[in-house]
Amino acid sequence: MRIYVLFLLLFCSMNAVSQQCDLTLSGTVKDLHDGSVLVGATLIIAGTDQAVQTNLDGAFEFKNLCKGTYDIQVSHPFCLTQGFTVKLDANTSKIFKLEHHLEELNEVLVEGHTNKNKSKTLVEAKVSNLELERNTSGTLGDALNSLSGVSSLNSGNAIVKPIVNGLHSSRVVIINNGVRMEDQEWGSEHAPNMDVNAIGNLSLIKGAGALQYSGDAVGGVIVADAPKVPVKDSLYGKTILSGASNGRGGAVTSQLTKSYKNGWFGTLQGTWKRFGDFEAPDYVLSNTGTAERNASINIGLNKFNYGIEGYYSYFKNEIGILSASHIGGASDLVSAINSDVPLIIDDFTYDISEPKQDITHHLARIKGFKKFEHLGTLTLQYDFQKNNRLEYDIRTGSDKGKPSVDLELTTHTLHLDLESHLINGIKFKSGIKASYQDNFADPNTGVRRLIPDYDKYDLGAYAVLDYSINSKWLVEAGGRFDYTYIDAYKYYKTSFWESRNYDELYPEIVVEEFDNQILTHPELYFYNPSVTIGATYTFGKDYELFFNYALASRAPNPSELFSEGLHHSASRIEYGDLSFNSEIGHKIMLTLQRNNDVFSFSVSPFVNTIKDFIVIEPTSIETTVRGSFQVWEYRQTNAQLLGVDLDASYAFTDKFRYNYQFSFVKGYDRSQDEPLISMPPVNMKNEIVYLNPEVHNLRLALQSEYVFRQNEYPDNNFEVYIPETESTEVVDISTPPDAYHLLNFNSSIDFNINTKSKLTLGFAVTNLLNTSYRDYLNSMRYYADDLGRNFILNLKLNY
Amino acid sequence: MKTTKLFTAALIATVLFTSCSSDDDTPEIVNEEEVITTLTVTLTATGTGDIITLQTQDLDGDGPDDPVVTVSGNLAAGETYNGSIVLLNETVSPAEDITEEVEDESDEHQFFYTASSSLDVTTAYANYDEDGNPLGTEFTLTAGEASSGSLTFTLIHEPVKPNTGLTDAGGETDAEATFSVTVE
Numbered sequence: 014m015r016i017y018v019l020f021l022l023l024f025c026s027m028n029a030v031s032q033q034c035d036l037t038l039s040g041t042v043k044d045l046h047d048g049s050v051l052v053g054a055t056l057i058i059a060g061t062d063q064a065v066q067t068n069l070d071g072a073f074e075f076k077n078l079c080k081g082t083y084d085i086q087v088s089h090p091f092c093l094t095q096g097f098t099v100k101l102d103a104n105t106s107k108i109f110k111l112e113h114h115l116e117e118l119n120e121v122l123v124e125g126h127t128n129k130n131k132s133k134t135l136v137e138a139k140v141s142n143l144e145l146e147r148n149t150s151g152t153l154g155d156a157l158n159s160l161s162g163v164s165s166l167n168s169g170n171a172i173v174k175p176i177v178n179g180l181h182s183s184r185v186v187i188i189n190n191g192v193r194m195e196d197q198e199w200g201s202e203h204a205p206n207m208d209v210n211a212i213g214n215l216s217l218i219k220g221a222g223a224l225q226y227s228g229d230a231v232g233g234v235i236v237a238d239a240p241k242v243p244v245k246d247s248l249y250g251k252t253i254l255s256g257a258s259n260g261r262g263g264a265v266t267s268q269l270t271k272s273y274k275n276g277w278f279g280t281l282q283g284t285w286k287r288f289g290d291f292e293a294p295d296y297v298l299s300n301t302g303t304a305e306r307n308a309s310i311n312i313g314l315n316k317f318n319y320g321i322e323g324y325y326s327y328f329k330n331e332i333g334i335l336s337a338s339h340i341g342g343a344s345d346l347v348s349a350i351n352s353d354v355p356l357i358i359d360d361f362t363y364d365i366s367e368p369k370q371d372i373t374h375h376l377a378r379i380k381g382f383k384k385f386e387h388l389g390t391l392t393l394q395y396d397f398q399k400n401n402r403l404e405y406d407i408r409t410g411s412d413k414g415k416p417s418v419d420l421e422l423t424t425h426t427l428h429l430d431l432e433s434h435l436i437n438g439i440k441f442k443s444g445i446k447a448s449y450q451d452n453f454a455d456p457n458t459g460v461r462r463l464i465p466d467y468d469k470y471d472l473g474a475y476a477v478l479d480y481s482i483n484s485k486w487l488v489e490a491g492g493r494f495d496y497t498y499i500d501a502y503k504y505y506k507t508s509f510w511e512s513r514n515y516d517e518l519y520p521e522i523v524v525e526e527f528d529n530q531i532l533t534h535p536e537l538y539f540y541n542p543s544v545t546i547g548a549t550y551t552f553g554k555d556y557e558l559f560f561n562y563a564l565a566s567r568a569p570n571p572s573e574l575f576s577e578g579l580h581h582s583a584s585r586i587e588y589g590d591l592s593f594n595s596e597i598g599h600k601i602m603l604t605l606q607r608n609n610d611v612f613s614f615s616v617s618p619f620v621n622t623i624k625d626f627i628v629i630e631p632t633s634i635e636t637t638v639r640g641s642f643q644v645w646e647y648r649q650t651n652a653q654l655l656g657v658d659l660d661a662s663y664a665f666t667d668k669f670r671y672n673y674q675f676s677f678v679k680g681y682d683r684s685q686d687e688p689l690i691s692m693p694p695v696n697m698k699n700e701i702v703y704l705n706p707e708v709h710n711l712r713l714a715l716q717s718e719y720v721f722r723q724n725e726y727p728d729n730n731f732e733v734y735i736p737e738t739e740s741t742e743v744v745d746i747s748t749p750p751d752a753y754h755l756l757n758f759n760s761s762i763d764f765n766i767n768t769k770s771k772l773t774l775g776f777a778v779t780n781l782l783n784t785s786y787r788d789y790l791n792s793m794r795y796y797a798d799d800l801g802r803n804f805i806l807n808l809k810l811n812y
Numbered sequence: 813m814k815t816t817k818l819f820t821a822a823l824i825a826t827v828l829f830t831s832c833s834s835d836d837d838t839p840e841i842v843n844e845e846e847v848i849t850t851l852t853v854t855l856t857a858t859g860t861g862d863i864i865t866l867q868t869q870d871l872d873g874d875g876p877d878d879p880v881v882t883v884s885g886n887l888a889a890g891e892t893y894n895g896s897i898v899l900l901n902e903t904v905s906p907a908e909d910i911t912e913e914v915e916d917e918s919d920e921h922q923f924f925y926t927a928s929s930s931l932d933v934t935t936a937y938a939n940y941d942e943d944g945n946p947l948g949t950e951f952t953l954t955a956g957e958a959s960s961g962s963l964t965f966t967l968i969h970e971p972v973k974p975n976t977g978l979t980d981a982g983g984e985t986d987a988e989a990t991f992s993v994t995v996e
Contacts, residue, residue, distance in 0.1 A: 339984060341984035341985030342988060344985065345985050407969075407970075407984070409846070456840040459842065459844060460842065462842060506872050508877040509872075509876055512876040512877075524838065528905065532838060579874045586874055636870075638850065638851050638870050639874075639986060640987075640988040736988075736990050737964075737977075737978050737979065739929060
């Protein structure tokens with residue numbers, strides 16, 4: 014009994030001590046998503062009149078509190094007000110996290126505010142939402158083209174691949190909603206299979222430093238994310254209707270999002286696109302129509318410290334390939350190249366006939382995250398992709414209508430990532446990735462496989478550390494290691510097998526010999542390290558200096574290793590090489606940037622030295638009974654790319670702004686001491702924009718685009734005998750076309766229909782002067798001019 | 813610890829799905845059907861009945877080996893020959909006769925004969941498509957004075973019909989063979 018009394022006394026006395034009420038509750042208020050501090054958040058202790066606001070560092074402090082339990086209400090202009098319960102026994106420090114994405118509903122007005130940078134020491138270029146919406150009927154490549162340092166590699170006008178600082182295809186990694194696009198994009202005529210309308214945020218990292226995604230992005234990383242959904246009860250969406258005179262078609266895209274306060278959300282999105290034959294200034298580009306159908310659904314639960322999300326997208330695209338580019342042999346090529354107009358010009362039609370591509374891409378993803386108090390955020394993701402690529406050639410007899418290429422690529426990937434905030438401004442990201450890929454080349458095509466059947470296994474692990482030394486300096490360092498194993502079954506033509514000396518180099522991989530083919534079982538292993546080191550220095554009022562060094566290594570892809578035979582759609586014989594090893598690039602980038610409302614600019618010089626760079630180029634012609642064909646061979650060399658990207662923007666008045674862009678890149682083959690093939694020519698853009706928010710956000714823009722002639726190119730011309738003329742003629746496949754200048758006009762105006770709905774009307778004209786031109790990086794340049802004038806009308810309804 | 817468990821789970825899952833999906837089925841061989849490996853021109857003299865064959869044979873199709881071209885003999889001056897052309901795909905066994913396909917789709921095909929200016933021969937079509945336009949798998953050849961030069965046979969797919977010759981026929985080359993020929 015005495016003991017009880019004693020305890021009671023003790024308890025009372027403790028209580029008495031606490032009644033002194035000298036406790037402090039301090040802490041910070043942060044954004045739930047990216048941990049950025051929230052300035053000016055108001056904290057009120059329920060039932061009292063005690064209120065404080067967070068300072069510039071997002072910090073707050075309540076003094077003289079008594080021991081007990083408090084309900085604290087935290088509010089911020091852009092956030093959902095939230096209540097927190099805190100039990101106070103001693104001086105306590107707390108971090109309150111708020112959902113800070115309400116403004117994304119009107120994202121157009123506050124572009125890019127909530128995006129966090131993917132890498133701290135590499136400049137990220139972002140394509141604004143407005144720019145994306147203007148490109149609603151275009152392609153991903155077209156949208157990216159608005160950034161400096163990005164050009165495009167075209168096969169006609171519907172197959173557009175981004176070239177980043179002179180590099181393209183499998184050197185530019187595309188991340189779609191956290192999923193690396195595996196869409197057989199190794200060849201130049203394989204465009205990224207993505208719907209530009211499903212993207213909320215599109216950014217480009219011009220360097221290999223984004224180790225979180227991959228280590229083999231020698232050229233850069235393109236990250237596309239779905240729009241973020243706020244945690245509140247809401248229903249909103251948008252529909253864009255777009256019509257264009259050139260191609261006489263258009264696109265419809267619609268998106269609807271329903272979200273709930275409890276964190277559940279769902280988004281449905283769909284796009285339908287249809288174009289007939291496009292037109293050059295003087296003629297119809299026969300068989301260049303496209304038909305695209307896409308849909309996506311995203312359902313998830315987003316809670317404070319855990320969440321789960323499911324995403325599925327379907328992409329289907331049918332693209333006609335310019336009839337005049339379908340060449341039988343070298344003499345056809347000579348007449349096609351020498352002719353000023355395409356050899357086949359038919360009347361306009363919406364029909365898409367052979368040659369054509371027909372691509373279906375499924376992408377599904379399940380992702381879950383959980384926040385652990387002392388560990389950080391752990392994310393687990395599984396994704397699945399299935400890409401079916403059909404390429405149709407003009408065929409006769411019983412094979413009419415049968416594809417010449419039928420590839421099915423299936424990929425499963427599992428990711429586990431951990432993101433931690435360590436003490437003193439140190440952030441740590443790490444993760445592992447495992448993936449399995451299966452390529453199936455259907456033998457029913459009746460055409461020997463250009464790409465064989467193979468299984469590919471990847472394992473990768475990375476760690477990135479960034480450290481804010483002080484408000485001026487931030488350093489970042491990371492490393493990654495990838496292991497790739499390719500297990501292929503391939504039939505080689507005996508004559509090719511022997512001409513390459515493979516019969517002596519790789520006798521052990523032969524499985525079986527047939528009449529004129531050999532079945533082989535190549536198993537290849539690649540070990541690829543990658544490293545990034547960078548620093549950011551902030552100085553003056555608006556200046557930032559970025560420095561980044563990245564080592565990237567890329568395993569050769571199956572087309573570079575195994576290609577062998579006639580690539581029908583390209584009408585050339587392509588040869589890969591079994592002996593290739595990984596490409597290793599060292600890229601140094603420097604960026605000086607000034608962010609200012611009146612005058613801003615950025616200058617980014619870079620040097621990229623790539624050992625064992627894999628290049629494909631014409632090497633000879635091969636004679637067959639069908640005639641002579643160009644032979645394009647992959648080879649490894651030591652390459653060096655250097656260049657500079659320039660951006661500048663100056664506001665003359667609050668309504669007039671001038672924008673300038675300049676990209677310069679030079680590529681050299683150091684082993685053969687000659688220029689590299691297919692390097693983008695120097696180009697320059699000048700733009701004047703008039704923007705008046707008082708007159709319904711009226712925006713008028715006139716843009717001039719000047720593309721210089723590529724003066725540095727290797728001479729790969731070859732000669733061919735033409736019997737009709739009894740002469741030997743040079744097939745000029747090397748000389749680049751002349752420089753050209755295009756004028757483009759762009760305008761838009763907003764109308765508020767009611768408080769919730771807004772209508773945006775857009776009108777644009779591309780190639781205003783209807784200039785006839787050919788682009789060095791368009792593989793159709795041998796046969797036809799590029800697109801003529803195009804009037805585009807856009808109607809967007811936000812609701 | 814939870815993280816270790818998750819890591820382990822991830823690894824196990826990886827091993828599971830990778831090992832399950834791999835199959836060791838060797839892929840089926842593809843013997844191309846539309847390849848033309850061999851073009852044979854048979855010239856039968858209307859007078860003497862002598863047979864001369866011109867042949868180009870490329871057994872690896874679009875592989876690195878060049879076609880083997882053979883001419884069995886010389887043409888006789890002043891003689892008229894009945895010519896016929898046979899196209900074969902010899903990558904398959906038995907060899908596939910492509911001529912049949914060409915004749916079935918006669919409106920989509922036409923052979924052209926080009927003699928170099930130094931060679932004194934003239935040619936004429938001997939078979940036609942349904943519309944009465946030349947097809948040319950059969951033809952007649954008249955050898956003139958003693959001379960030598962090249963004789964080229966070109967099969968064009970989807971030519972403009974009618975046409976005045978190769979230059980305005982357009983279309984696409986399906987086969988092209990050049991032979992060195994002597995008239996004696």
